[in-house]
Amino acid sequence: MDQLSTIDWKNDNQLFFPLGLRFGKVYPGKTPLNASVGFFYTLNNKGRENTFGVKFTATFIKPTWLNH
Numbered sequence: 001m002d003q004l005s006t007i008d009w010k011n012d013n014q015l016f017f018p019l020g021l022r023f024g025k026v027y028p029g030k031t032p033l034n035a036s037v038g039f040f041y042t043l044n045n046k047g048r049e050n051t052f053g054v055k056f057t058a059t060f061i062k063p064t065w066l067n068h
Contacts, residue, residue, distance in 0.1 A: 005017045005018070012046060014044055014046045015044060015046075016042050016043070016044050017042065017043045017044070018040045018041070018042045018043075018053075019040060019041050019042075019043065020038050020039055020040030020041065020055075021038065021039055021040075022036050022037065022038030022039075022055070023036060023037060023038070024036025024037075024057075026061075031060050031061065031062060032060070032061040033058060033059070033060055033061070034057075034058070034059040034060075034061060035057070035058050035059075036056070036057050037054065037055070037056050037057075038054070038055040038056075038057075039052070039053070039054055039055075040052070040053050040054075040055065041053075
């Protein structure tokens, strides 16, 4: 999980709190790829409409960067 809660200080201290689940897979190869899709539902504290969302991520992993 990497969802972030936020507070809108300018609009009545509105708080947004996302709840979600993410699925991913690492694809090995010369430059491995970590790909994932996540679904989330954002709650807020001021009675405004809650929202759904989808997040896609792709991270390329360069193995030589991991050497110390």
